[in-house]
Amino acid sequence: MSDRLLNTDAAATMTELSEEELLSKAKDFGGPALSELYDRYETKIFTYIYRRTGEQALAEDLTAQVFLKMLEAIRKGNAWQTSFSGWLYRIAHNIVIDYYRRRERQSHVSIDEAPTLTATEHNPVQTAEMNMDVEQLQSAIQRLTDEQGQVVSLRFLDGYSIAEVAEMLDKTEGAIKALQYRAVASLRQILLIEQQ
The missing domain is CATH 1.10.10.10 (Winged helix-like DNA-binding domain superfamily/Winged helix DNA-binding domain)
Structure with missing residues (x-):
C-alpha cells in the first residue's frame, strides 16, 4: 500500500516539473520522467501522424514506434541536442516517411507540375x-x-x-x-x- 502511495506521489511530482527538469531526469532513464514525457507528447504525436496517414490504427502503431525510438535513442545517448519537441517530431516524420517508402504508396503533387497560383491572405x-x-x-x-x-x-x-x-x-x-x-x-x- 505504501509503495502505491509513493508511486502516486512520484507521478504528481513529475507533472509539476518544468519540461527542462523533466528532460534532465529522462536522460537518466528515469521511469516516471519518461512516463510523463509520453503523457505530454503522445496525443500531439498521434495527431501529427494521423494527419499524415489518415488511418487511426496505423497512426497508433507508428506513434508507438516513435516512443520506442525515443527510448532507444535515450538509452544509447543519442538523444536531442536542442529542442526535445523538434527532435520528437523529426522522429515521427522519419517514421511516417519510412512507412510510405516501405509500402511504395507515396503520392504527391510536384510544385514544378502544378500551375502557379498566387497565395491569398486567408488561411x-x-x-x-x-x-x-x-x-x-x-x-x-x-x-x-x-x-x-x-x-x-x-x-x-x-x-x-x-x-x-x-x-x-x-x-x-x-x-x-x-x-x-x-x-x-x-x-x-x-x-x-x-x-x-
Whole structure:
C-alpha cells in the first residue's frame, strides 16, 4: 500500500516539473520522467501522424514506434541536442516517411507540375475545412510533398509559429516561409481540382 502511495506521489511530482527538469531526469532513464514525457507528447504525436496517414490504427502503431525510438535513442545517448519537441517530431516524420517508402504508396503533387497560383491572405486550410470534411482535407494534405505537408500540419493544424516550426524541422525561418508559400499554392490547386 505504501509503495502505491509513493508511486502516486512520484507521478504528481513529475507533472509539476518544468519540461527542462523533466528532460534532465529522462536522460537518466528515469521511469516516471519518461512516463510523463509520453503523457505530454503522445496525443500531439498521434495527431501529427494521423494527419499524415489518415488511418487511426496505423497512426497508433507508428506513434508507438516513435516512443520506442525515443527510448532507444535515450538509452544509447543519442538523444536531442536542442529542442526535445523538434527532435520528437523529426522522429515521427522519419517514421511516417519510412512507412510510405516501405509500402511504395507515396503520392504527391510536384510544385514544378502544378500551375502557379498566387497565395491569398486567408488561411486556405481553414477555408477548406469549412467547405469540405476532414477526410478530404487530409487527403489533399497527403498529396503535398512530405516537407510541405509537414509545414501545413504544424503551422495551420497544430498552430505552431514559423519560428517553432523552423526549430522543429531544423531549418531557417526563411526556408519555412518558402515551404509554406509553396504548400499553400499547391494545396489551393489540389482543392480547386477536387472541387471541379
